[in-house]
Amino acid sequence: MVTLSNDAGMLRLNANKNVQRVVSPSMVMGLGSTSCQIVRKLEATSENWSFEDRKNLAFLYMDTREATRGEISRAARFIPLVLPHFSNLRDMRPWITECVPELKYLSLSREGALGTLANAGVAGRFNYSDIRGHLDSTIEQICPYYEGITYLRIHIVAFLGGGTVGALPVLLAALSEVRGTAYNFSVVLHLLLPQRGMSRDPETTYPLQLRNAYAILQFLRSITGVQVGRSEHTGGDSFTITVYPDKRIEAIGPHFDVCLLHRSPKDSLPVQRNHVARVLEDLVADAWGTGQDWWARFHETMREANNQEDARFGSISSREIGLLDGFFTQTAKQYLQNQWRSRL
């Protein structure tokens, strides 16, 4: 049995470059190591798309692990969510105490958020100006204002069970500020659900991942403006955060259009990466194939929807069948073997 390598999977070299795949300018952002790998895979696939398609695409990577920079392409935009040495930080600043009671509680290494949402929350607040700067320049890149394009779609990929997803509120606040400018965009969240079989230690790590997932999903519910219970605190779709050095950001909703939850068909990281990247590829390619179809039907469904609930969540399950690249490689081997056997 032949198993296709990563590269072989990515190599859709046959792709007809004249086909237009992307009609809406799209920015795809990876938040966290797992997500950055998925976005990287999509970026690699898109390298074989036409120039016009690639002009409509931009990729942005964010992670609390600095090592992620080495795993993505050199030209990619990467925002390291790291803090300077603690001795250079002043304790009890609002942008810190919003997330941790005191600076001493913070334990952000350069090797990730360690599963603690607050770690990434502080790092996101500290790097807010970087995030804004990259968002502005990336949007300007795919939506040149002088061309009159003011609409774009933003895809954010994040793993719900990790710690880096704690920077999501900061990212949404930054997007809210950008939305306040001349751009109009829709935000699609792609959140990867934790799965027991993929945890390092299913007995201890998995419940913590579920706990993180629950907290973040509740945060997302709360900013949809849903009203529950006595509605003392719910019902508003705005929230406020303080970012470094002491700037208050009023994040006004709506913050996202749809939040798609992804479950890997198998408890394996490579499977998760391939599967989610494939679904993401379909949605980014909104002028082609199932992506085009999906977006048409999505808008139709949402238009017809008369739901008063905070239901802005969904999922996509996809299956594909066809002549895989491996078949053609094997056919090419047969061609070469024919040549050599008959001529040598």
Add this chain to the structure above:
Amino acid sequence: MARFKIRRNRPSFKEMSKVLPAPVDPLSFIHSGRQGGGSGAAREAYNQVLGSFHEILADVERALSSIIERLRPDGNISDRMAVEANSDVRTELARASTLADVKRNELISGISYRLQAMFLQSLILSPEQDPPVRRWATLADRVVQRDMPVVSEPSHAELDVNPKERRKRITNWQLETDEWLETLCLNRTGEVIAHLLEEIGDYSASWTDTVNQLRRESVGGGRLFREVTDPEFWTFDNEDPTVKNLVSGVQAQEIATRILNRFQLSNMELMEICQWVHQTLGGKPVYGSDRVDILELENLLAEATAVKIKDTVAIDDGFISLISTNTRSGEELGELLVEMRMGAAAMEEKMWRVGEYRLGHVDSAAGVGITASSLYDSVLRGLGGGRRFAAVEGHPNNNHRFEVQMSTVGASLSDLAIFRDMVNAWYSWHFEERRGENGSRKARMDAIRKESWKLYPDIGQNSGVRPAVIELIDDDLRQVWNTSGDVALRLAYGHLDESEGEPVHVPENGRARLPS
């Protein structure tokens, strides 16, 4: 005192420039069709390379003539003019040397690239023939390295003489620079030819080895032979288990044979294959002592060739007819898509429980080449089911695949299959671990608050979303309680925020009651 003695039979840049060709591509002779490689062909090849150096140095030659012409025989010459002329001549000679070096490096790099491409092309198209580059071994006779001649530096006193003598000395000086330029061209050409001969030696030696290895592998019993003939190798898996191959084993072999029967590589495609392999190797040579491993080379050639093969069957109708092995192919395809739909539906079922608020499904399916009406109908029938599917639309051009997507939008989070697990996990983290450690309710709450910052993305009391999140969680707990489950009993042990309401009571029947 400068010497103005001119030797006989000196090489002349000017004279040679008149007879040499000005080739657009000085290395075109490497893969030219001219056979034989006799003295005539060798001379032509040599002259092409030499001509390219002449072309690049023509500008220097004009500049040198201009410098020397400034020292007219009948005019006055000052000391400064003599010094400046000497300096300018040295500068131009240095420029000539640099330009020639750059050209030499460019040609050497070009030789390597062309020979590598030729090696690959020959391996695919004519592996039985001897390397065509051997004929250029005759160029070895023409490689001669000469000592660079000395160019005089005449002083003011040597030039400030009577016009007749000065004309003679200036003419001699010009001849010296002319000879120097030609010698530079000859030496650099010699270096290029020497490199070419070295490459040809490596090429020829590697060619024999490579061809012998390929012969062994492609005949009966060889590795490549086994790979191609064994149906086991015709089964493919993708890292994503939701991506499956349409054909496998003997059926795949039959289809491959059908494809190859009508497949032929064009020259352009062959060049593209070589270019891709060369780029992928990233500088690693295909011949020579440190050449790429034969297996890696074979795999790269196969991958690049696969792209070209794939292009030839990227025709909508052609693809369908290609995979149709019997009269029931249409129905089989419909059945296949039904299976895919069921698979996708099963994946969806793993995500969501049947809930009240799942708003809509956004389903779609796409397949290439479904244009025949009978096939179209059978596929649509197969996909129909109880759900609304989009029409099966053909992917533009080249996509050898069928795809079925099922999706849900407008769902409530409480419909998630792992919803209860998430609530349990959240609750356990807050309460369960603390039960044994803290006696009083207040102490328990303090302990929870002390650690809660680790979890919430925003703990701002006044501005943040924490109160809203807690209100939502409280609502979720009520829902979970109402539907029964293990969380319910734990509710008896506390509430996250006392200000939210009354504590939970555990009545006598053992079931907790939430504050109203």
